[in-house]
Each structure stands twice: as structure tokens, then as C-alpha cells.
Amino acid sequence: MKKKKILIIDDEQSLLESLEMFLSEKGYDVCCALSAAEGIKKNASFGPDIVILDIRLPDKNGLDVLQELRQRHNEKNIIIITAFHDMETTITAMKLGACEYIPKPIDIEELEKAIDRALKVGSLKRSADAISLDPSSMYEKGKIIGKSRAMKEIFKSIGLLSENTVTVLIEGETGTGKELIARAIHYHSPYKDQPLLAINCSAIVATLLESELFGHEKGSFTGAIASKKGKFELAGDGTIFLDEVSEIPFELQAKLLRFLQEKEFEHVGGERNLKSNARVIAATNKDLKEMVKNGSFREDLYYRLSVATIDVPPLRERRSDIPLLIEYIIRKINAELHRSIKKVEEKAVHRLMNYDWPGNVRELENILTRAAITTQGEVILDEFISPLLGREDKSTVERDTPDIVSLQEIEKEHILKVLSHARWHLGNSCKLLGISRPTLRQKLKEYGISVHPYAP
Ligand SMILES: Nc1ncnc2c1ncn2[C@@H]1O[C@H](COP(=O)(O)OP(=O)(O)OP(=O)(O)O)[C@@H](O)[C@H]1O
Ligand SMILES: [Mg+2]
Incomplete structure (x- = not known):
């Protein structure tokens, strides 16, 4: 050499x-x-x-x-x-x-x-030992990335639900993209020119939350020096996004229920019946059914909210989306932080695909951003990523000491490499490995490699 x-x-x-x-x-x-x-x-x-x-x-x-x-x-x-x-x-x-x-x-x-x-x-x-970014593709803000079966189902739901105005409940762990999905429903609807108003129910104290949502009359509580319209009036025919809906205080749940049933409400301290056509999309990372069971969330409100539901699976259950997300997020970093990262080392991609992602896509964004800002270069190396991942790092790629390993270890590593190369497409991986799908499934099980049950 x-x-x-x-x-x-x-x-x-x-x-x-x-x-x-x-x-x-x-x-x-x-x-x-x-x-x-x-x-x-x-x-x-x-x-x-x-x-x-x-x-x-x-x-x-x-x-x-x-x-x-x-x-x-x-x-x-x-x-x-x-x-x-x-x-x-x-x-x-x-x-x-x-x-x-x-x-x-x-x-x-x-x-x-x-x-x-x-x-x-x-x-x-x-070299080709890395994910390369196609320089002709631009970063598009607000795009939802995914090609796993689960994400494709979500795209379908967004399409269907944006055609009508039924209430939607989006459930999923933190950082899975619930708000992104809510926005997509709104912006694909005929009411996209109307406002989309988001409110985080956990961020505001109970009394103010009621006024924020439904408005108040002058003098209705200390500090209410003038009357004020609430989000439901301001939204017109648009959408109200109720984030962390599980945190709505029990007393306020009845008022929200009434709105969902009759589209009617009053200002805090007011008597006049007001109407609004706003659509409600709610999101939660809590198990609302469980809350209904233990009495902290009204059952009738739960059923009203969940006329249609979207269940966003955690990232670890759709690992095949990770390489695409990495590409998209790097594009975002390049656009927003004025960087020109072009590649991610394959070993780093393996590592990212094998991590458990308790914070889901938000955590992936966070890790890549941190790795990107610690490097000046155009390539994100594995050593920039590995120290940033928590103890959940289940990566099998780490092997600094050249120990003699078993044949099984090598097979496992090779399967992971092929899966990553094939972007976790099982059919294509089988072809590359020259084995049947049941054999691959058997080996994945044996080695504890989890893939989405519907992976193509
Ligand atoms: N499929 C996806 N494609 C592209 N970006 C995504 C995707 N899913 C999530 N993100 C990004 O991850 C971040 C978190 O998404 P979002 O705020 O929608 O999550 P969330 O489910 O509302 O989280 P939380 O429960 O913590 O509020 C955002 O920056 C969002 O743009
Ligand atoms: Mg959110």
C-alpha cells in the first residue's frame, strides 16, 4: 500500500x-x-x-x-x-x-x-463504506420520513383523515413524530389556509388553560383585565392541536367533552353560548386507556377523542426507517447549521440502527446534531457517535480488541451488515445472503436482532 x-x-x-x-x-x-x-x-x-x-x-x-x-x-x-x-x-x-x-x-x-x-x-x-447523501435532493421542512410498513399505514391514515374533520387521537412515545403527523393532517386538509393552533396542555396551569382554550370575560378571574378570545374561536375552521391531552385537568375534561359533542362552549365567566367549527387533533404519550381505568381521565372524553386513532410505533420497532431518517436529518443539519456533511460511516449507521432509541426520532436528531457539531469534516465517523449513545447501546459492532471470535459472532455481524446495506429489506437481504426467508427469520431470532414484524 x-x-x-x-x-x-x-x-x-x-x-x-x-x-x-x-x-x-x-x-x-x-x-x-x-x-x-x-x-x-x-x-x-x-x-x-x-x-x-x-x-x-x-x-x-x-x-x-x-x-x-x-x-x-x-x-x-x-x-x-x-x-x-x-x-x-x-x-x-x-x-x-x-x-x-x-x-x-x-x-x-x-x-x-x-x-x-x-x-x-x-x-x-x-469509499462506499458509508451512507452517502444524494447531493441533488434538498431538505424539505416538515416532511415525514419512513418506508416501513408502519409508516406507510400512517401516511394512508393522514390521507384519509385529512379528507374529513373527525377528531383524531395520535398516540406514541415521546419524539415519535406525533406533532409532525398532526400538522400533516391539517396541511393536507381543505382547511389548510385556516389556522392550526397548538397548545401543550401540560405547560399551562389549569385556570389559564381553560381561558386559553375557551377565552374569558373581563373580570372573570384576577388578572383578567379585558375579555379575551380563546383558541377555539381563533381557529375558525382550522385545527386545534391538543398536545399532551392526558394532562388536561379533570374539571376541564367535561368542558372539552361538551365542545366535542356539540361544538359549543362559553367563555370563562361568560354565559353566552359560543360555537366553533375547529377540528381537534389530540396527542399523548401516556396510556389514556390505563388512565381511564384508574379514574384520572374521563372515559366518555376518551371515546370522543379517539374517533380515529393513529398509533405511532417507537423507532426501535421500525429500524428500517433509520437510514432514511439519518439522511434526512443530515440534510436538515446541513441546511440549518450551514454544514456540508456528505457521508456517515457504515459502522456508525450500524450502531445507530442497533440502538434502542428511548427518545425516538427526536433523540436521533439530537445525537446526529451533536456528532455533527463536534466535527468539521464532511464525514460523520463512528467515534463521534459512540460516546454519545447511552448504555442502551446494544451495538454489536464495537470491537476494539481483535479477539478471536466464534463463527456465530461473525455470522451475526455479517447479517447485520447485509441488513444495513439492504436498508433492512428482508427480501433483498435474503437474496444477498443466499438463504431463504424462514432461515433468515430463524437466525434473527437466534441472534436477538429485532426487525419490524411487517418488514418487507
Ligand atoms: N418520520 C419522521 N420524519 C422526519 N422527522 C421526524 C419524523 N418523526 C419525528 N421527526 C422529528 O423528530 C422531532 C420530534 O417530533 P415531534 O415533535 O413530532 O414528536 P412528538 O411525538 O410530538 O414528541 P413529544 O411526545 O415529545 O411531544 C421533530 O423535530 C420532528 O421533526
Ligand atoms: Mg409533541
Whole structure:
């Protein structure tokens, strides 16, 4: 294999010598420069894979050199080493596109790791060992991503329910996309030009919640200095999204029930009967049936709310959606954080697909955003992801020590790799593995790999 080339630009002769010796011993082809001018020249002639750059150089500020190298060779992996690790310099260096920043005195292990990472990023940019983003696809806000059987059923429900105005109850764990679904129903309905007003029932104290929803008359409670319209009046023919509906206080549940039955209500402190055509979509991450059983939620209200229900399965039950979600979320990060991430290492994708996601899609967004902001590069590596996942990380891909493993371990790993490659399409995975579907199912069971029961 061709040796990887490293160019070191630093005015400290002794450091250059010791780094050169160390890195040459490690098998790199090393070239040194004592000044910015020499460094820029050697960069052009030597064509290094990585540049190690000092900030304080005799003829030029290293940050300017960094900028010049980045502009001329956009792809360059530049590791900054410096005794000036103050906040401003660090921030500027990272903004200018340094891939790593290492303070002096140099911890050689740290430098080695940084070099490994930078090289890996470089090689992944060219390899197929990663999820690549199709550069022609744009990020579309508010899109619901999914191609698992469960998500396809949800898309159908959204289509059907947006044609009428029945009350809908959306149930699912936190972060599964309930609000996104509620919005999609509204924006696909004939009333999409009317308001969609969301209210989180857990975020407001009981008395204010009643007034928020139904409005109040002047003087009806301390602080009610003028009369005020409630959400149901303001929504017109639009939609009211009642988030965390389980938290509506018991007393208020009767008033909501009446509205759902008769479309009528009064202001707090008022007597006039008011009407509203607003549609109600409610969401909950609690088990409302259980609450009905233990008497904390009215049974009649539960039945009124759940005329139509959408049950959003947790992410761990539709793992085949994870690669698509990763792509979508990376696009979102690129658009919103002005980044240009193009790939996610395959090992990281495995890890993300095997994690249990107690916080569902929101947690996946959070993890990817955190990984993205800790890297300057265009590739998200596994080592940016692994420390961010909690103890639920059931990943089988972690294997730092090259232990001798059993044939079964290798088979399991191979199956996971194929599944991930086939985006968890069981039919395609069977073809690739050359085994029948019952055999695959049997092996999945054996290895405790869970897939959605309706995976294609
Ligand atoms: N299928 C999906 N496709 C794209 N983005 C999604 C999907 N599901 C969820 N998200 C994103 O995940 C985040 C959480 O979604 P949302 O707020 O709709 O969840 P929720 O079920 O209402 O959560 P909570 O119960 O905590 O209120 C949002 O940023 C949303 O855009
Ligand atoms: Mg929500």
C-alpha cells in the first residue's frame, strides 16, 4: 500500500525532528517545513494527505496559512498544533476548517488519533463504506420520513383523515413524530389556509388553560383585565392541536367533552353560548386507556377523542426507517447549521440502527446534531457517535480488541451488515445472503436482532 503523506509546518526545529522521527517510524512519508512560505510551496510539490500546522510561524500567522490551504485545496485535512489554545484562536481555526486542534506540548497519542481520524475521513470520502447523501435532493421542512410498513399505514391514515374533520387521537412515545403527523393532517386538509393552533396542555396551569382554550370575560378571574378570545374561536375552521391531552385537568375534561359533542362552549365567566367549527387533533404519550381505568381521565372524553386513532410505533420497532431518517436529518443539519456533511460511516449507521432509541426520532436528531457539531469534516465517523449513545447501546459492532471470535459472532455481524446495506429489506437481504426467508427469520431470532414484524 502507498505510504500516507504528512507535511509538518512548524518553526521549532527540535519538535519537527522528533515528530518526523516518530511519524516515519509509524510508516508515514513525512516532509517538514520551517516557515509558512516553505510550507505552502512544499504542500504543492509534496501533495500531502494531511498537514500538521503550527499557528505561530515566523513569516505568517498559521491561521492565514490554514485559510490559504483550505481555499486552494478544499479537501485538505489540516491539524492545528499550537501553544496558543485560547478561545478565540481555537474558534477561528475550527471555523476556518481545521479538522483537529491540538495544544502544545503535544500528547503524541492524541496526535496519532487525530491523524487516524483525518485519514479515515479522507478515505471514507471516496469509499462506499458509508451512507452517502444524494447531493441533488434538498431538505424539505416538515416532511415525514419512513418506508416501513408502519409508516406507510400512517401516511394512508393522514390521507384519509385529512379528507374529513373527525377528531383524531395520535398516540406514541415521546419524539415519535406525533406533532409532525398532526400538522400533516391539517396541511393536507381543505382547511389548510385556516389556522392550526397548538397548545401543550401540560405547560399551562389549569385556570389559564381553560381561558386559553375557551377565552374569558373581563373580570372573570384576577388578572383578567379585558375579555379575551380563546383558541377555539381563533381557529375558525382550522385545527386545534391538543398536545399532551392526558394532562388536561379533570374539571376541564367535561368542558372539552361538551365542545366535542356539540361544538359549543362559553367563555370563562361568560354565559353566552359560543360555537366553533375547529377540528381537534389530540396527542399523548401516556396510556389514556390505563388512565381511564384508574379514574384520572374521563372515559366518555376518551371515546370522543379517539374517533380515529393513529398509533405511532417507537423507532426501535421500525429500524428500517433509520437510514432514511439519518439522511434526512443530515440534510436538515446541513441546511440549518450551514454544514456540508456528505457521508456517515457504515459502522456508525450500524450502531445507530442497533440502538434502542428511548427518545425516538427526536433523540436521533439530537445525537446526529451533536456528532455533527463536534466535527468539521464532511464525514460523520463512528467515534463521534459512540460516546454519545447511552448504555442502551446494544451495538454489536464495537470491537476494539481483535479477539478471536466464534463463527456465530461473525455470522451475526455479517447479517447485520447485509441488513444495513439492504436498508433492512428482508427480501433483498435474503437474496444477498443466499438463504431463504424462514432461515433468515430463524437466525434473527437466534441472534436477538429485532426487525419490524411487517418488514418487507
Ligand atoms: N418520520 C419522521 N420524519 C422526519 N422527522 C421526524 C419524523 N418523526 C419525528 N421527526 C422529528 O423528530 C422531532 C420530534 O417530533 P415531534 O415533535 O413530532 O414528536 P412528538 O411525538 O410530538 O414528541 P413529544 O411526545 O415529545 O411531544 C421533530 O423535530 C420532528 O421533526
Ligand atoms: Mg409533541
